Amino acid sequence: MAVSASSVSSKxxxxxxxARAQLIAxxxxxxxxxxxxxxxxxxxxxxxIWSFQDATSTQFVGLENFRLIFTNPNMLLVLRNNLLWLxxxxxxxxxxxxxxxxxxxxVRIESVAKAAIFIPMAISFVGAGVIWKFVYDYAATxxxxxxxxAVVTHFGAQPQAWLVNGTNNIALIIVYVWMWTGxxxxxxxxxxxxxxxxxxxxxxxxxxSEVAIFFRIIVPVISPTIAVVATTxxxxxxxxxxxxxxxxxxxxxxxxIGVEYYxxxxxIFDNGVASALAVVLMIAIVPIMIFNIRRFRxxxxxx
Amino acid sequence: MNMARNPAxxxxxxxxxxxxxxxxxxxxxxxxxxxxxxxxxxxxxxxGLLTFIVVVIALLWSVPTFGLFISSFRFPADxxxxxxxxxxxxxxxxxxxxxxxxxxxxxMGTAFINSLxxxxxxxxxxxxxxxxxAYAFSxxxxxxxxxxxxxxxxxxxxxxxxxxxxxxxxxxxVGLTGSYWGIWLAHTAFGLPxxxxxxxxxxxxxxxxxxxxxxxxxxxxxxxxxxxxxxxAIPSIASLVIFQFMWVWNDLLVALVLLxxxxxxxxxxxAIANLVNSxxxxxxxxxxxxxxxxxxxxxxxxxLQRYFVRGILAGSVKG
Numbered sequence: 041m042a043v044s045a046s047s048v049s050s051k052x053x054x055x056x057x058x059a060r061a062q063l064i065a066x067x068x069x070x071x072x073x074x075x076x077x078x079x080x081x082x083x084x085x086x087x088x089i090w091s092f093q094d095a096t097s098t099q100f101v102g103l104e105n106f107r108l109i110f111t112n113p114n115m116l117l118v119l120r121n122n123l124l125w126l127x128x129x130x131x132x133x134x135x136x137x138x139x140x141x142x143x144x145x146x147v148r149i150e151s152v153a154k155a156a157i158f159i160p161m162a163i164s165f166v167g168a169g170v171i172w173k174f175v176y177d178y179a180a181t182x183x184x185x186x187x188x189x190a191v192v193t194h195f196g197a198q199p200q201a202w203l204v205n206g207t208n209n210i211a212l213i214i215v216y217v218w219m220w221t222g223x224x225x226x227x228x229x230x231x232x233x234x235x236x237x238x239x240x241x242x243x244x245x246x247x248x249s250e251v252a253i254f255f256r257i258i259v260p261v262i263s264p265t266i267a268v269v270a271t272t273x274x275x276x277x278x279x280x281x282x283x284x285x286x287x288x289x290x291x292x293x294x295x296x297i298g299v300e301y302y303x304x305x306x307x308i309f310d311n312g313v314a315s316a317l318a319v320v321l322m323i324a325i326v327p328i329m330i331f332n333i334r335r336f337r338x339x340x341x342x343x
Numbered sequence: 344m345n346m347a348r349n350p351a352x353x354x355x356x357x358x359x360x361x362x363x364x365x366x367x368x369x370x371x372x373x374x375x376x377x378x379x380x381x382x383x384x385x386x387x388x389x390x391g392l393l394t395f396i397v398v399v400i401a402l403l404w405s406v407p408t409f410g411l412f413i414s415s416f417r418f419p420a421d422x423x424x425x426x427x428x429x430x431x432x433x434x435x436x437x438x439x440x441x442x443x444x445x446x447x448x449x450x451m452g453t454a455f456i457n458s459l460x461x462x463x464x465x466x467x468x469x470x471x472x473x474x475x476x477a478y479a480f481s482x483x484x485x486x487x488x489x490x491x492x493x494x495x496x497x498x499x500x501x502x503x504x505x506x507x508x509x510x511x512x513x514x515x516x517v518g519l520t521g522s523y524w525g526i527w528l529a530h531t532a533f534g535l536p537x538x539x540x541x542x543x544x545x546x547x548x549x550x551x552x553x554x555x556x557x558x559x560x561x562x563x564x565x566x567x568x569x570x571x572x573x574x575x576a577i578p579s580i581a582s583l584v585i586f587q588f589m590w591v592w593n594d595l596l597v598a599l600v601l602l603x604x605x606x607x608x609x610x611x612x613x614a615i616a617n618l619v620n621s622x623x624x625x626x627x628x629x630x631x632x633x634x635x636x637x638x639x640x641x642x643x644x645x646x647l648q649r650y651f652v653r654g655i656l657a658g659s660v661k662g
Binding site: 061062064065066068069071072073075076078079080081082083084086087140143144146147148149151152153154155156157158159160161162163164165166167170171172174175183184185186187190218221223226227230231233234264265267268271272275278279281298301302305318321322324325326329332333336337339340 | 390393394396397398400401402404405406407408410411414422423424425426427428472473475476478479480483484485486488489491492493494495496497498499500501502504505506508509510513528529531532533535536537539540541543544545547548564578579581582585586589593595612615616629630632633636637640641644645648
């Protein structure tokens with residue numbers, strides 16, 4: 041591979057050819073760049089400007105909105121919750137998705153099992169809200185119509201208000217893991233199908249244990265895909281909105297940036313603070329993007 | 344296990360690889376015939392245990408949905424007073440009233456067609472635009488490439504709520520509000536960052552010698568893209584199609600904002616949301632609606648399953 045790479049770089053095209061190659065490259069990425077510029081970048085630039093302005097976006101207030109976000113106790117709780125979501129959500133969806141993808145790869149019922157894990161993704165958020173109401177529902181006395189409390193009271197314990205008590209953030213994160221593990225599984229499964237069969241067979245014939253095959257062969261080969269899935273989960277979790285909005289509305293200490301953004305914009309009508317929250321989200325992903333660029337450069341150096 | 348040193352086994356490994364690239368499936372089964380009885384027993388115990396674990400996980404995952412499914416066939420009064428598992432105990436007391444309430448809504452058929460009209464181009468356009476871009480990002484060299492790519496992926500973090508007001512005012516000024524074009528373009532843009540990110544990662548992992556030898560043979564980018572890259576990238580494109588279709592199909596927010604002024608183009612999600620509002624707090628309608636709207640994404644998922652096969656990559660690299 042090294043030979044072919046050097047032979048390509050040795051016959052560098054002339055200046056005219058290089059300009060032509062660049063033009064061709066722009067034709068290929070042009071449509072994507074245009075879409076993203078109009079529909080995403082333009083709103084981002086507007087938001088960045090609004091984040092330094094007051095509630096009605098008429099006067100500049102400097103860093104006032106950001107000072108509020110990082111000093112107000114309610115806002116600090118929002119940031120803390122987001123961090124909790126980020127860590128637990130990413131770890132559980134990626135780890136479970138990988139585990140399930142590897143397991144179902146070896147059984148005859150692969151298609152049915154994958155569908156069972158995938159189904160929660162296909163359900164609309166409102167539907168999912170109703171589903172988990174039937175799990176977390178709480179009645180102080182009498183008949184429990186929530187599954188979890190029915191199980192708990194069956195064993196003689198007190199029913200819990202799962203969406204109100206101290207562990208309510210965890211209860212919400214479980215809903216996310218239930219929904220998004222299928223996403224991780226499908227994408228990791230697509231990558232698993234690309235692991236060369238001959239390497240796996242050779243390792244098995246040589247007597248390597250399945251655990252060793254998993255950590256020494258499968259994980260290194262699909263590590264780019266693991267990074268993609270983890271990055272997507274981190275970004276998704278940073279802007280988590282739907283689950284919290286549908287199930288608790290951000291009450292009982294479960295508020296997150298995505299819901300607070302919505303509240304600031306549509307209930308408090310403070311476009312300045314709302315925009316500053318969105319800017320915080322965008323700054324938070326810079327380290328993740330730097331990691332990705334390094335990864336892509338390393339991938340390219342290898343081939 | 345020094346059996347591998349034996350020439351006969353080496354050939355068997357080779358045939359095994361050929362077999363699995365022609366006919367995908369768990370490779371253990373193919374090689375089962377050549378193992379000693381004890382090993383065969385161990386393997387079948389192991390695979391039995393594995394199947395058991397997979398079944399337990401799948402059941403655990405399905406319990407909440409199953410509860411919704413049972414509830415969708417129960418009478419509203421029952422749903423509110425007893426747990427859904429009570430519905431499983433005879434005498435059964437089921438009804439299809441909830442489904443009738445959703446399906447008999449007079450514009451539900453139109454809404455279904457509208458959902459298709461929105462979701463099909465809303466999937467095909469972004470997948471193609473993203474595949475072209477991802478090809479250039481992985482296999483062409485041009486100044487600013489990494490920064491442009493980085494910016495596009497970073498825009499994944501933009502909450503859609505944030506973009507809707509600027510886009511709406513933009514659409515109003517060019518007359519795209521309430522049109523299918525407007526919503527196709529919006530869904531394309533919202534889907535692109537993830538689509539480009541996923542495809543670039545898969546494309547970049549493909550063997551470089553394949554592309555380079557094709558270039559040296561004088562193949563154009565178009566030829567390489569359609570004849571070499573797309574066939575190799577089928578599993579990743581299939582997974583992208585599944586998710587993009589599902590996101591567009593289940594979208595309520597974008598449709599509500601961008602098609603708000605034209606109810607004759609409203610998709611199912613909007614029709615169902617209206618239904619729930621008109622029924623007040625009776626969320627039994629939602630139980631049935633959730634299953635009706637889930638059907639098509641599941642059909643797509645099952646029909647694209649067969650593209651998730653082992654050996655696509657291995658076969659082409661050798662050939």
